[in-house]
Amino acid sequence: MAERVSSKAMQDVQEEGVLKAVSRRDFIKGVISSGVAVSSAGYLFRASSILHGQQLAAGVGERLITLNVNGQQRRVDVMKQETLAWTLRYKLGLTGTKLGCDRAECGSCSVLIDDIPHYSCSVLTHTVRGRKVLTIEGLAAEDGTLHPVQQGVIDEQGFQCAFCMPGFIMTAVGFLKTNPNPTRRELAHGVSGNLCRCQDYDKILTALMRGAENMRRSSLG
Amino acid sequence: MAVIRDVMAAFELYQPSSVADAQKLLEQHGPDAWVLAGGLDSLDWLKDRIRKPKAVVDLSGIAELRGVRTTNDGNDGIEIGAMTTLTEVVNHPVIKQKYGLLAESAELVASPQIRNQGTIGGNVSQDTRCWYYRGGWPCYRAGGNICYADTPEGRNREHAILHADRCVAVNPSDSAPALIALDAKFVVRTPKGERVVDAEDYFIGPDIDITRLHILQPGDLLTAIRIPSTWARAQFYFEKVRDRNVWDFPLMNVASAMVTSGDRIERIRIAVNGAAARPLRLKAVEDAVRGQPRNTATGEMAGRLAVQGAVPLQFNAYKIPLMRNLVKRAVSGVEEATWAS
Numbered sequence: 001m002a003e004r005v006s007s008k009a010m011q012d013v014q015e016e017g018v019l020k021a022v023s024r025r026d027f028i029k030g031v032i033s034s035g036v037a038v039s040s041a042g043y044l045f046r047a048s049s050i051l052h053g054q055q056l057a058a059g060v061g062e063r064l065i066t067l068n069v070n071g072q073q074r075r076v077d078v079m080k081q082e083t084l085a086w087t088l089r090y091k092l093g094l095t096g097t098k099l100g101c102d103r104a105e106c107g108s109c110s111v112l113i114d115d116i117p118h119y120s121c122s123v124l125t126h127t128v129r130g131r132k133v134l135t136i137e138g139l140a141a142e143d144g145t146l147h148p149v150q151q152g153v154i155d156e157q158g159f160q161c162a163f164c165m166p167g168f169i170m171t172a173v174g175f176l177k178t179n180p181n182p183t184r185r186e187l188a189h190g191v192s193g194n195l196c197r198c199q200d201y202d203k204i205l206t207a208l209m210r211g212a213e214n215m216r217r218s219s220l221g
Numbered sequence: 222m223a224v225i226r227d228v229m230a231a232f233e234l235y236q237p238s239s240v241a242d243a244q245k246l247l248e249q250h251g252p253d254a255w256v257l258a259g260g261l262d263s264l265d266w267l268k269d270r271i272r273k274p275k276a277v278v279d280l281s282g283i284a285e286l287r288g289v290r291t292t293n294d295g296n297d298g299i300e301i302g303a304m305t306t307l308t309e310v311v312n313h314p315v316i317k318q319k320y321g322l323l324a325e326s327a328e329l330v331a332s333p334q335i336r337n338q339g340t341i342g343g344n345v346s347q348d349t350r351c352w353y354y355r356g357g358w359p360c361y362r363a364g365g366n367i368c369y370a371d372t373p374e375g376r377n378r379e380h381a382i383l384h385a386d387r388c389v390a391v392n393p394s395d396s397a398p399a400l401i402a403l404d405a406k407f408v409v410r411t412p413k414g415e416r417v418v419d420a421e422d423y424f425i426g427p428d429i430d431i432t433r434l435h436i437l438q439p440g441d442l443l444t445a446i447r448i449p450s451t452w453a454r455a456q457f458y459f460e461k462v463r464d465r466n467v468w469d470f471p472l473m474n475v476a477s478a479m480v481t482s483g484d485r486i487e488r489i490r491i492a493v494n495g496a497a498a499r500p501l502r503l504k505a506v507e508d509a510v511r512g513q514p515r516n517t518a519t520g521e522m523a524g525r526l527a528v529q530g531a532v533p534l535q536f537n538a539y540k541i542p543l544m545r546n547l548v549k550r551a552v553s554g555v556e557e558a559t560w561a562s
Contacts, residue, residue, distance in 0.1 A: 031341075080234035080277075081267070102268065104261050104348050105468060110334060116308075119334045126234055127281050171334065192467040193332025 047134075065129055069094070070138025078125045085109040085120040086133060096136035096166045098193075107194030110167040110174075111135050117174035136166035139173065147174050147216050149211030158207025160198035168194045172208045176215055184209055229267040236279045239408060239443055243278055247440045248412055250276040256442065258304060258343035259283075261335055264349075267350070271357040280304055286342075286444060289313050298449040298532065300408075303323050303342025303442075308333075308397070310341055320448055322457035322476055326399035329461045332468050342443045344396045345407075345423065346435055348445065349498070350470050351390035361387045361431050371534060377470060378536040382528075382544070384497040386427040389534060392434050395461055395502040398422065398476040398492035408445040409437065421492070424499035430491025434498060452478040452490065460549040462543060471495045473540060475547040484514045491551055493527070496544055503527050503548065511553055 062077035069092060076091050085102075088094040088111070097120055100108035111120045112134040129163040137174065140145040146154070151170055159165045168191055175190030176182070190204055196204060232255075237243040247254050258281075259261050267270040280286055286304035291297065307327045310316055316324050330336055330344060348355075351362070351370055359365035371389045372378040380389040397420070398562055405420040423435050423443075437443060455478040463469035473495035480488040489507050494500040506523045513519040521529035524545035531541050 079228070079231070080233055081229040083228075083264075086228065104335060107332070107334065116337050117334050118338050122261055122338070124234065124260065124264075124279065126236065127279055157250060175333070190333060193334040 045158040056168065063126075067092075067125070067128065067133060068131065069133045070135060071132075076202050080124075080126060082125045083121050084111065084113075084118075084123040084125045084128060084133070088120060088133075094135050098163055098166060100163070100167075105195070106164070106167075107171060107191075108164050108167040110171045111192060112170055112174050115174060115177055118173040119193075134170070136170060139169070147173065147211075148214030149176070149208065150210025152209075152214050153207045156203065156207035156210050157205050159202070160195075160200045164194060164196045168196070168204060168208070169211075172211060176212050180212065180216060180219075182212060187212065229264070230270050230273045232267075232274055232277045234277050234279060236282045237286070238282050238443060240283060243280060243283060243442060244412065246267065246276065246278050246441065247442070250278075252276055252439050253532060254439065258346070259306070259335075259339040260338050261331075262343060262347040265355070269357065270353070272521065278499065280442075289316065291315070292447055297453075298447060300445050300447045301341055303444050303446065304340045305342075307336040307339050307341060307344060310396075311336065312376060317452070319453040320403055322399045322403060322452075322455075322459055322478060323396060324397045324446070325457070325459045326461075326474070326476060329459070329474075330395045335468070340491070341396060341446060345394050345400065345446075346437065346443055347393060349390035349434060351374070351388075352394045354390060360431070361427070362390060373535055375535065377534040378493075379470075380534055380537055381497050382531040382533055382537060382540045383501065384426050384428070384499075385532070386431070388427040388431050390427075390498055391453060391495050392424060392499050393470040393493060394500065395471055397472055398474055398494040399459060400448070401492035401500055401502050402457075402476040402478045402490045403448050405448070406447045407443060408447060410442045411438070412440050412442050415444075419498070420446075421502045426498040452480075453479050455488075458554070460547055460550060462547070473543050473547060473549045475544075477551040479552075481513075481515055484516070486510050486513055486515050486519070486552075491523075491548065493544060493547065496531075496540065505529075506548060506552070515553060517549075517553050520549035523552040526547035 037170035098108035253275040353369035461474040477491040527548040
């Protein structure tokens with residue numbers, strides 16, 4: 001199914017005669033807006049095959065619900081036992097949210113639910129109906145201006161491999177809403193539920209402190 | 222990166238909006254039902270497919286289970302809804318001012334994200350961390366007839382030194398000993414009506430029921446925790462010892478509430494967790510130190526008394542001096558205590 005949609009998207013682009021003119025990034029964006037992200041096509045495919053097995057085994061299927069994700073109302077079919085991380089990545093194509101441990105230990109899957117950091121691997125999607133979910137994809141402004149914390153991370157080159165970065169950034173953004181002017185120690189405590197396998201904590205903290213400063217400055221300006 | 226074995230086994234999810242509806246659902250599904258609070262203990266069981274309930278009853282939509290209220294029983298205490306998150310407990314102004322022991326213990330639980338989601342009711346009702354049991358081994362606690370931890374080769378560094386009976390698992394809660402020290406009462410809704418029990422009686426050891434850490438039977442719900450004003454603004458002591466400063470469960474913790482007059486200990490309640498299958502209120506210690514001066518000698522006496530009868534397993538003998546020292550520090554204060562092996 002994934003394949004069919006992407007080739008249809010390709011066709012659309014070709015029909016418009018703009019294939020040569022679009023960058024790879026724009027092309028991928030186009031495919032995403034058509035419903036399937038190329039980069040996560042395999043994941044989406046996997047999710048649906050597992051779902052199929054579940055339906056056969058238990059006779060319990062998905063239910064169509066509406067989620068508020070990154071300010072948009074998203075209609076999505078969700079299994080009763082599905083976690084939010086699963087829905088975000090494999091149903092909505094929002095693969096910025098990472099799955100590390102899937103056991104509420106590493107923090108890579110952190111997202112904001114009503115402005116509060118949660119491990120999305122440990123939240124059942126059905127329990128966030130009517131609540132606001134914010135992922136790393138929804139952090140930048142509409143015009144593409146990065147969130148002050150994202151900008152701080154870029155300015156300080158805070159991460160090495162950056163697998164843990166979306167989780168760290170979302171947790172920091174949530175923490176800074178409650179404590180906008182933290183000491184380095186307080187910020188470290190705030191993001192203590194996130195692990196970095198590269199052991200890059202010192203640089204991460206420097207970057208997030210810069211992000212906090214950016215946030216204060218932008219709210220002053 | 223952990224291997225993602227699978228999604229959870231399918232279940233039906235019920236999201237009642239009142240305690241009465243939740244109880245009806247629990248009654249209807251009996252032993253096939255699973256009560257979901259914050260979900261942080263529950264989802265581990267379900268993801269590992271060690272437990273496969275048919276019906277999961279999610280309590281997160283029940284407004285009456287959330288929040289902190291003052292009680293109208295004339296003693297100016299508070300009532301905390303069982304679904305109040307640990308972060309809400311930590312930040313609540315009245316809890317901070319008057320019952321700081323509870324706020325302190327709750328802030329040392331796990332990680333910020335877990336405290337944002339984990340509830341006070343879930344924290345006291347969570348299951349043990351014994352990895353043989355949680356790994357799905359058919360041990361006593363799982364209904365079998367062997368304990369895998371209590372063998373010469375068993376990995377039992379985190380296990381019990383007191384009141385073991387076939388099973389050597391310990392209770393992992395940080396807030397439980399603080400609530401015992403504050404003389405909290407637990408409100409339990411059963412199919413027959415409401416029951417209010419002392420905090421220390423909410424927890425049970427393997428001698429009473431080897432398959433549960435608390436008194437809840439299928440169909441029962443812990444709805445609230447009441448803290449009387451008896452120990453408001455007392456002198457509190459909480460200490461948690463763990464391997465990692467974040468996320469980790471306690472190897473052991475101690476909580477005490479004390480009222481002194483001059484240098485004498487007038488009233489005291491003290492509890493320890495991580496030593497047995499239930500958090501232990503140390504009544505003998507309370508009786509022995511009442512009326513004594515608050516100093517090192519009293520602390521040492523209290524520590525020695527606390528560990529009487531302790532029996533170490535192969536890898537957890539360190540817990541005996543650990544408990545002795547924690548009780549000593551709780552009684553005499555840290556500035557008085559010196560570290561002794």
